[in-house]
Amino acid sequence: xxxxxxxxxxxxxxxxxxxxxxxxxxxxxxxxxxxxxxxxxxxxxxxxxxxxxxxxxxxxxxxxxxxxxxxxxxxxxxxxxxxxxxxxxxxxxxxxxxxxxxxxxxxxxxxxxxxxxxxxxxxxxxxxxxxxxxxxxxxxxxxxxxxxxxxxxxxxxxxxxxxxxxxxxxxxxxxxxxxxxxxxxxxxxxxxxxxxxxxxxxxxxxxxxxxxxxxxxxxxxxxxxxxxxxxxxxxxxxxxxxxxxxxxxxxxxxxxxxxxxxxxxxxxxxxxxxxxxxxxxxxxxxxxxxxxxxxxxxxxxxxxxxxxxxxxxxxxxxxxxxxxxxxxxxxxxxxxxxxxxxxxxxxxxxxxxxxxxxxxxxxxxxxxxxxxxxxxxxxxxxxxxxxxxxxxxxxxxxxxxxxxxxxxxxxxxxxxxxxxxxxxxxxxxxxxxxxx
Amino acid sequence: xxxxxxxxxxxxxxxxxxxxxxxxxxxxxxxxxxxxxxxxxxxxxxxxxxxxxxxxxxxxxxxxxxxxxx
Numbered sequence: 001x002x003x004x005x006x007x008x009x010x011x012x013x014x015x016x017x018x019x020x021x022x023x024x025x026x027x028x029x030x031x032x033x034x035x036x037x038x039x040x041x042x043x044x045x046x047x048x049x050x051x052x053x054x055x056x057x058x059x060x061x062x063x064x065x066x067x068x069x070x071x072x073x074x075x076x077x078x079x080x081x082x083x084x085x086x087x088x089x090x091x092x093x094x095x096x097x098x099x100x101x102x103x104x105x106x107x108x109x110x111x112x113x114x115x116x117x118x119x120x121x122x123x124x125x126x127x128x129x130x131x132x133x134x135x136x137x138x139x140x141x142x143x144x145x146x147x148x149x150x151x152x153x154x155x156x157x158x159x160x161x162x163x164x165x166x167x168x169x170x171x172x173x174x175x176x177x178x179x180x181x182x183x184x185x186x187x188x189x190x191x192x193x194x195x196x197x198x199x200x201x202x203x204x205x206x207x208x209x210x211x212x213x214x215x216x217x218x219x220x221x222x223x224x225x226x227x228x229x230x231x232x233x234x235x236x237x238x239x240x241x242x243x244x245x246x247x248x249x250x251x252x253x254x255x256x257x258x259x260x261x262x263x264x265x266x267x268x269x270x271x272x273x274x275x276x277x278x279x280x281x282x283x284x285x286x287x288x289x290x291x292x293x294x295x296x297x298x299x300x301x302x303x304x305x306x307x308x309x310x311x312x313x314x315x316x317x318x319x320x321x322x323x324x325x326x327x328x329x330x331x332x333x334x335x336x337x338x339x340x341x342x343x344x345x346x347x348x349x350x351x352x353x354x355x356x357x358x359x360x361x362x363x364x365x366x367x368x369x370x371x372x373x374x375x376x377x378x379x380x381x382x383x384x385x386x387x388x389x390x391x392x393x394x395x396x397x398x399x400x401x402x403x404x405x406x407x408x409x410x411x412x413x414x415x416x417x418x419x420x421x422x423x424x425x426x427x428x429x430x431x432x433x434x435x436x
Numbered sequence: 437x438x439x440x441x442x443x444x445x446x447x448x449x450x451x452x453x454x455x456x457x458x459x460x461x462x463x464x465x466x467x468x469x470x471x472x473x474x475x476x477x478x479x480x481x482x483x484x485x486x487x488x489x490x491x492x493x494x495x496x497x498x499x500x501x502x503x504x505x506x
Contacts, residue, residue, distance in 0.1 A: 187446075188446070189444050189445075189446055341445070341446045342445035342446055342448075343445065343448060343449070343450055343467055343468075343469040344445060344465060344467065344469050345445070347466075347467035347469075348465075348466075348467065351466070351467075375466065378465050378466065378471075382443075382445055382465075382469070382471070383445055384444075384445050384446050
């Protein structure tokens with residue numbers, strides 16, 4: 001990461017990102033060239049199949065959090081008898097993630113190229129781009145970009161933009177399908193998986209917008225190029241949202257396997273001693289802050305620590321913050337963000353959130369931490385979606401990383417730092433924000 | 437071919453009949469929702485499992501027959 005050669009190979013996705021506004025189609029094509037055949041009105045089926053092979057050889061995995069191999073998903077949609085639909089998932093419900101928003105706002109053509117290529121590759125009929133209802137700038141940018149593509153006759157794939165609720169679970173695949181089918185937009189029981197029966201009961205390929213942006217580049221430069229960065233097990237670059245006690249928080253493009261210390265340094269360093277690191281967002285894992293100089297940012301290098309990159313979120317909690325208070329607030333928020341459907345999740349997360357609040361207040365009965373551990377294992381894998389699993393992962397890691405602080409609070413009640421404003425971002429009241 | 441029990445957690449309303457009819461495989465969590473253990477269903481329990489599934493007021497207990505490797 002520190003060598004010159006690697007420095008010039010990044011950024012890939014973010015190259016030429018304008019400081020303000022969006023990259024025009026002309027600028028986009030000046031940087032990235034015209035798209036190879038397989039695109040637009042007269043695409044050749046053979047080239048489309050070749051793209052899936054390229055994506056497989058590139059080893060591209062989904063960037064929405066689950067890191068599922070993209071080619072496998074594409075093949076699953078392509079082999080269904082009915083004609084498919086491609087959904088570009090920009091719902092980005094994670095409050096600490098900004099990368100999808102950045103791509104949609106500043107680099108819409110990269111996402112649209114990837115989406116069109118995916119439509120051709122799986123023989124689908126249209127592309128649906130999903131963005132949060134509140135994402136006004138992204139919506140404007142997409143409208144502009146689609147207009148340019150039509151005027152220049154650059155892309156004839158039918159595209160529509162759909163607004164999804166500003167909710168944590170809105171981007172969960174089956175919830176997205178439910179919303180697009182006119183339903184309540186909450187997770188459904190799977191199978192059938194969206195790739196079997198999704199939007200309009202048709203096979204539906206749902207890809208995170210960053211995944212599609214990578215596809216736009218793999219189609220141009222090929223799998224070998226893609227593998228020049230990253231690790232053998234996790235090739236390529238990735239967008240990370242770095243926030244918290246960081247001089248210049250924001251979205252950074254790294255290569256998989258890059259040291260976290262280098263990233264923090266590139267972001268101007270930390271503004272305080274780092275007490276703890278949250279990796280993977282609110283369904284992710286807390287790690288002790290002292291690991292900031294040790295960790296490398298790839299799935300296999302994080303695995304020994306029980307952590308994942310998820311949708312590319314790294315949050316640095318400052319030494320001044322209270323780990324217990326931060327955990328209590330986020331857990332309460334997560335419990336309010338359930339879809340309200342599955343009993344173990346609805347009741348379990350509420351019970352856990354209450355217990356953590358009692359620990360913070362110093363009013364918890366003895367044995368509360370053991371009870372939380374028991375409830376955590378009780379709710380795991382018992383929802384229609386992975387929301388309970390993600391939440392208890394977050395909670396379990398907090399209880400371990402902030403063990404001393406939890407013990408202090410349980411004995412003496414709130415600390416001085418409990419009153420500080422929370423460092424972890426939380427939408428003020430999501431349920432009110434949905435009404436419109 | 438194996439037979440598995442599964443709860444549809446979306447439709448389950450914690451009536452708890454399944455745990456009474458099939459205690460060999462179903463216990464209830466702290467909130468009254470069923471926890472299934474011991475899949476696949478053994479031939480001796482198949483009858484009871486079917487009765488439990490039929491007794492569920494919301495039909496949330498699912499009996500799934502599937503190829504082992506899927």
